Every structure is written in C-alpha cells, then in structure tokens.
Amino acid sequence: MEVEAAKLIGSGLAAIGMAGAGIGLGVLFGNYLQAAIRNPAAAASQQTMLFLGMALTETMGLFAFVVSLLLRFG
Known part of the structure; x- marks a missing residue:
C-alpha cells in the first residue's frame, strides 16, 4: 500500500504544474492587454510573440499533466 x-x-505534486501554467497564461495575457491599451499601434506587432509565449506556457502545463498521468497509472 x-x-x-x-x-x-x-x-x-506533478499536477501542481498545471496551476502554474494557468497563472502564467493569466500574467501573459494581462500584460499584453495592458501594453495594447497603452500603445494600440504596437499591439499588432506583438501578437506573434503573445501566441508564442502562450504556446510555450501551455506546453509546460501539458507536460505536467502527462507526467502526473504517468506517475498515477505507470
């Protein structure tokens, strides 16, 4: 047992990494919206970096999920 x-x-414990990814996405989008409100002309040029950061952050959350499942059922 x-x-x-x-x-x-x-x-x-491995599943805690998914919460970190959620917090990271919130910070990422919050900062992007703040910058877009302050300078709307530059928002379009930063959108590519936003999506790249979103993809990398979400990948870490998925990695934590997979490790959690491997530990649970492996």
Missing part, C-alpha cells in the same frame, strides 16, 4: 500512496502523492 505504501507504493500506491507514493504514486498518488507524486501524481498530485
């Missing part, structure tokens, strides 16, 4: 408990605890 101790191995199963360790798997559950490890899986839960």
